[in-house]
Amino acid sequence: ISVVVLVGTGLFLLKTRTGRATRAVSDNPALAAASGIDVDRIIRLVWTLAAGLAGLSGVMLGLVLNGVNWMTGLQILLLIFAAVTLGGLGTAFGALVGSLIIGIIVELTNIWLPGDFKYATALLILILILVFRPQGIFGRKERVG
Known part of the structure; x- marks a missing residue:
């Protein structure tokens, strides 16, 4: 289920028109609005999808932890x-790579440490x-000041 949801989310962000609009709103909402994208609709959609994915992850975690x-x-x-x-x-794929690294390291650490x-x-x-x-693995350097 995790792999299907992960691949589906990645394909949604990369291949669909709404996914491209989501990335555009994420990068620069003012420019996206000037380009004709309904920014409020995209924000509502992202929050709805995030709530659904959070609910699914909660159910999956509850199954793993037995309650x-x-x-x-x-x-x-x-x-x-x-x-x-x-x-x-700010990068969805950076969060994916970061979570894979942390997950693998944490579970392998359990072999040597209590x-x-x-x-x-x-x-x-x-x-x-x-x-x-x-800035993280996939983060962009930004100048402050």
């Missing part, structure tokens, strides 16, 4: 933050990457 409680999201929130920041803020230390390795990887590349 959910009010702390379920907090257990994975740190890893999500590390993955998105590592990949580069239980909860695996979350610390995610932060260590994040710190090491951001020291050398502050």
Whole structure:
């Protein structure tokens, strides 16, 4: 299910007219509006799709963990933050690559270190990457000031 949703989202963003409009609104909403794109409609669509994907991921996580409680999201929130920041803020495919890197490293760390230390390795990887590349793996350098 994850692979199908992942490939479907990637194809949606790259191949459809609405996906191109979504990327245009993400890059520059004013220019997208000037080009004739209904920015408000695209923003509503993105929020709706994001809510659907979040709901699907919650159901999938609940199946893996054999149930959910009010702390379920907090257990994975740190890893999500590390993955998105590592990949580069503002890039969907950067978040994908960052999440794959963090996921593989965290699960392989479980071989050598006990239980909860695996979350610390995610932060260590994040710190090491951001020291050398502050914008993340796929992030663009931006001049501030």
